[in-house]
Amino acid sequence: MLATPPFAQKLRSARPRLAGWLMALCALALAWGAVPAAAQGKLEAQYEASLAGIPVGKGAWNIDIQDDVFSAAAAGGTTGLLKSFTGGSGTGASQGRVVNGALVATGYQASTTTQKKTEEIRITLDKGNVKDFAILPEPPVDPDRIVVTEAHRRGVWDPMTASLLRVPGTGDPVSPEACHIGAPVFDGRMRYDLKLDFKRMETVKAEKGYKGPVVVCSLYFVPVAGYIPDRPVIKYLAAQRNIEIAFAPVAGTRILVPFWLKVPTPLGPAMLEATSFITSAQPPRVAKTQ
Numbered sequence: 001m002l003a004t005p006p007f008a009q010k011l012r013s014a015r016p017r018l019a020g021w022l023m024a025l026c027a028l029a030l031a032w033g034a035v036p037a038a039a040q041g042k043l044e045a046q047y048e049a050s051l052a053g054i055p056v057g058k059g060a061w062n063i064d065i066q067d068d069v070f071s072a073a074a075a076g077g078t079t080g081l082l083k084s085f086t087g088g089s090g091t092g093a094s095q096g097r098v099v100n101g102a103l104v105a106t107g108y109q110a111s112t113t114t115q116k117k118t119e120e121i122r123i124t125l126d127k128g129n130v131k132d133f134a135i136l137p138e139p140p141v142d143p144d145r146i147v148v149t150e151a152h153r154r155g156v157w158d159p160m161t162a163s164l165l166r167v168p169g170t171g172d173p174v175s176p177e178a179c180h181i182g183a184p185v186f187d188g189r190m191r192y193d194l195k196l197d198f199k200r201m202e203t204v205k206a207e208k209g210y211k212g213p214v215v216v217c218s219l220y221f222v223p224v225a226g227y228i229p230d231r232p233v234i235k236y237l238a239a240q241r242n243i244e245i246a247f248a249p250v251a252g253t254r255i256l257v258p259f260w261l262k263v264p265t266p267l268g269p270a271m272l273e274a275t276s277f278i279t280s281a282q283p284p285r286v287a288k289t290q
Contacts, residue, residue: 041253041279065253070095094158105125105160108121133188144230164257178217192223193222193224196218196245201215206277209277217246221237222238260273
């Protein structure tokens, strides 16, 4: 009988933790504060996820910013060896209006499917405040989970809308100033803050599409409510000071989105990186005249 590869043995023993790391990786990649936008642009991107250098997932991300409405959508799933251990897939989407140049989300939907269950999350927002939300099927109440209050659900961004980060000013948006921002996020279950510090500038080259500078920021995760304090993944991420995220621009706008994300884990470095990053500026619509 063939011996089980050492990495496969490691994956089997760490199966519950792997699911947590991948969910945390995706959440961090999407959770960024959206502020007033400018101009119009589109992004069509493909990403690959790896753990300790082993490919474990793929995904797609599409963003469309028009003069009065916007939409963003992502989908992905596990691949390769990991799929046989913790197979899963997920989708997320948000939509809303552009009001005085600001992106104002009105709705967010997400769905995740694993070998054990499918879960859906729905959030309705009004000017940054959560009007209502639901998790289907409704999860059981855990007495150890810190309660999310109504105050925690005010002045927040949903994870998908928060993927759009705007750099103010008139200079090059791919600059250290992009790291001078934070994001309060509510994902339907958990309320947390994400904070940035400038790290360095780099040049990247996708296999298809974008080639140019990115701004690399240190990323700090601060749980606020809706989490279980003794959960190992939460404790580890909150203590981490070596998470890095690189932002690249959407053409024709001052919007930056993650190009890659690196998260150290006890199982090895987790990485989410764009392989295709195709972005284009969209001309403003001209009002029709008689």
